[in-house]
Amino acid sequence: MAQLVFFTGTMNCGKSTLALQMDYNHSSAGRHGLIFTRDDRAGDSVLSSRLGLTTTAIEVRDDTDFWDEVANRRTYSSPVHYLIVDEAQFYSAIQIEQLAGIVDEMGIDVFAFGFTTDFRSRLFAGAQRLIELADRVEVLQVEALCWCGARATHNARTEGGVMVTEGRQVVIGDIATPDDAAGDPGLNPPPPEVEVGYETLCRRHHMRRMTAARAKELAPEDQLLPIDTRVRPPSAPRWRR
Ligand SMILES: Nc1ncnc2c1ncn2[C@@H]1O[C@H](COP(=O)(O)OP(=O)(O)O)[C@@H](O)[C@H]1O
Numbered sequence: 001m002a003q004l005v006f007f008t009g010t011m012n013c014g015k016s017t018l019a020l021q022m023d024y025n026h027s028s029a030g031r032h033g034l035i036f037t038r039d040d041r042a043g044d045s046v047l048s049s050r051l052g053l054t055t056t057a058i059e060v061r062d063d064t065d066f067w068d069e070v071a072n073r074r075t076y077s078s079p080v081h082y083l084i085v086d087e088a089q090f091y092s093a094i095q096i097e098q099l100a101g102i103v104d105e106m107g108i109d110v111f112a113f114g115f116t117t118d119f120r121s122r123l124f125a126g127a128q129r130l131i132e133l134a135d136r137v138e139v140l141q142v143e144a145l146c147w148c149g150a151r152a153t154h155n156a157r158t159e160g161g162v163m164v165t166e167g168r169q170v171v172i173g174d175i176a177t178p179d180d181a182a183g184d185p186g187l188n189p190p191p192p193e194v195e196v197g198y199e200t201l202c203r204r205h206h207m208r209r210m211t212a213a214r215a216k217e218l219a220p221e222d223q224l225l226p227i228d229t230r231v232r233p234p235s236a237p238r239w240r241r
């Protein structure tokens with residue numbers, strides 16, 4: 001039986017990488033697939049992973065009708081056994097319903113990849129409909145981390161390095177690197193196009209608007225080991241001798 005599966009996790013947890021791997025495995029087994037994405041950071045009609053792999057894809061737009069896209073190709077070019085659909089959070093609820101229809105009426109597997117909530121921790125329309133309709137929702141095993149070391153469950157947006165909770169729902173951008181977060185504007189000025197950045201946080205730090213840079217500002221000494229580890233404290237367990 002064909003299935004609609006939603007693979008999800010925060011930004012930077014490997015969704016696009018898994019999308020490319022799934023396509024590779026299915027096409028290696030002789031199955032024919034179509035790859036769709038929307039607003040990938042690498043540009044139009046590309047599905048890219050931060051591991052460096054990319055592939056061409058069909059760009060999804062507001063007026064894309066998945067039923068027509070698949071039916072036309074199936075009729076005029078080649079069979080279609082599966083769809084890979086990346087950045088699925090950006091699709092409309094109607095487009096997700098079309099995907100469910102393709103699974104049920106055409107018997108085609110649909111593997112959807114995307115995150116659930118935006119920078120305000122509100123559900124994207126596409127993600128909401130996927131959660132409502134998918135046969136299976138799978139949370140990716142690779143954990144993106146918060147700066148505190150906890151599993152990251154939320155995506156934060158920063159503007160000029162400061163976390164924001166208002167603005168357009170969709171603004172293309174990337175995860176800030178630790179160097180960006182360290183933010184020495186004299187030595188390491190951010191290029192102007194990195195004005196908007198993203199950071200994955202645990203819920204506690206997302207709710208407190210505590211990004212890595214903010215935490216460092218508030219407690220710079222916490223970045224260093226607080227004790228001299230060469231001296232064993234009297235309370236240290238015996239195995240640390
Ligand atoms: N240089 C690297 N070495 C090893 N793994 C990397 C490297 N760069 C990125 N990654 C892995 O790629 C993941 C991001 O993959 P990607 O598919 O782009 O994420 P997503 O689509 O979920 O935003 C990171 O969580 C990390 O595991």
Ligand SMILES: Cc1cn([C@H]2C[C@H](O)[C@@H](COP(=O)(O)O)O2)c(=O)[nH]c1=O
Nearest residue numbers: 011012041118119155169170171172173
């Ligand atoms: C949280 C959030 C993210 N985005 C954008 C930022 C990136 O361009 C993409 C996600 O890319 P990834 O490869 O899947 O990590 O989404 C956004 O527009 N709005 C948001 O709230």
